[in-house]
Amino acid sequence: VDWNMVGVGIEADRNDGRIHLHGRGDVRKVVQKSFVDYSWEIASDGRLEYALGSRAALLAAGGVRWLGTDGTQNRGTQTGARGEGGVRLNGPGAAVEFFRAVERRIDPYPLEFGTSTWASVGFRLLSR
DSSP states (O other), rough: EEEEEEEEEEEEEEETTTEEEEEEEEEEEEEEEOOOOOOEEEEEEEEEEEEEESSSSEEEEEEEEEEOOOOOOOOEEEEEEEEEEEEEOOOOEEEEEEEEEEEEEEOOOOOOOEEEEEEEEEEEEOOO
């Protein structure tokens, strides 16, 4: 299972006092594939951080992904999305983020076509 794509993307950051925004968008075309029916992809995501002080911030992030298909699996354009919210705690050399997320994943299993939706709770360790 593999696919190779070529495309363009744009990314931007903005800081406004306590608020930090990050956004990204990509458009890609499939140029080589094996055992997938994808032909193109458009993806966009964003993240908002609201600083509560120097040691903590509230987080919100989300993204959407559209995959065009070639019709070989008798399905149309596929849509996936993810949303999450949480808190980040900053330390002198690292940070930890605790989050809750909901996701609709396109083709979540390598040998099956379809979608699956699930919720998750987790944490991330980040170095500075």
